Amino acid sequence: MAALRTLGPKAAAALDEELMSSGAFSIDQLMEIAGLSCAQAMYLLSPPTKSRNILVACGPGNNGGDGLVAARHLHHFGYRPTMYFPKQGKNELYQRLRTQLEQLKVPFTDDFISAIGKTDYVIDAIFGFSFSGEVREPFPAVIKALAESKVPVLAVDAPSSWNIEEGPPKDGPGVGYQPTALISLTAPKPLVKWFKGRHFVGGRFVSREIAEKYGFDLPPYQGSDQVVEIGSQGEKL
């Protein structure tokens, strides 16, 4: 079956901008729905009876924010999330999302390398669709560990260090990094052409008209579900 049309990084940024200006969405709303869908994808991959401990690696931007929201929902689903969030972005939203987790006594660690040895699953919410260029400190060692570890990984929107349009990096810490699963938010990005694992789409908040305007396909959500599994490279299952 034909792959869903993808959403490039410029179009994805323009769409977010439109949703928050003329669309009148707050980032709190969008991130809540996106983060919930990440947590529900995790549940579909492996419930807490199988994978109780989840290490959630969050970057400084909105991808990290999605991870912070996902971790809160994971707690309510019965998981034990541990957070790695070494560089907090300036937006006060990140502090609020962090406080929400602290209130639930979700632990934060500074030592990703030790933590990955004790977890059942990792959520990679380090870099999203706005990533390009070099991986900055302290993330090179983290991404190298993700590439080398046998622990399964669910990547949010993009495997961190992958180029959004050109896929896996040819050098640097992410060489050989191929996560177990990916959740594309709103729509798959062009990098899915190189992705080989289980693939979900979440972030169910755009209309058919918006999808047409930005040239992507609405994911085949079922019923009232907030997440749907599609083929690894974006084709409908």
Add this chain to the structure above:
Amino acid sequence: MAALRTLGPKAAAALDEELMSSGAFSIDQLMEIAGLSCAQAMYLLSPPTKSRNILVACGPGNNGGDGLVAARHLHHFGYRPTMYFPKQGKNELYQRLRTQLEQLKVPFTDDFISAIGKTDYVIDAIFGFSFSGEVREPFPAVIKALAESKVPVLAVDAPSSWNIEEGPPKDGPGVGYQPTALISLTAPKPLVKWFKGRHFVGGRFVSREIAEKYGFDLPPYQGSDQVVEIGSQGEKL
């Protein structure tokens, strides 16, 4: 089976206050999760293949806000919602939620009485747990229509005009009003003692510790679900 312990109006107000102060939640986040659970309860009651047209009656406060969010999700689920929102509260959030619906071309009507004759289901998001005293204009005729119509109704948090602690009114427009279904947000309110229909709980954002502090039971959510059906008077099914 024993009924879940309920949450009185003062405790519910104090809990909301705590979530938004030390809990660091924004009202956008809480309302997004609450409204999504209302839309998912609607889907469990009757999918869009059976009940395509939903009339969503929204009051001026947070209960109305939950209805506005629910309607947006209903649109994405394939329903055709129509909004009755005659008195918009001052918080700018209501304008944003309204704009989000207008962008989806969801119609707003001023004529509830005509609209109820053309709909498959009504969502009553007029008054919530902070209601007490008299039903003010223009809602008496609306509530009278809800009490007299044969169209099924899903009430959000409380059947509008019911006293939160003492249940159905003994006089006024709501006499005889017994909705088909109710979704209690966070926890059932004391009025469920008099409720006889299908009963859901949604708004999955509090921890066991918070539930203990406020003296209610966490609803028996399954897996990653955001809504759960319980017995009409709050007992586990």
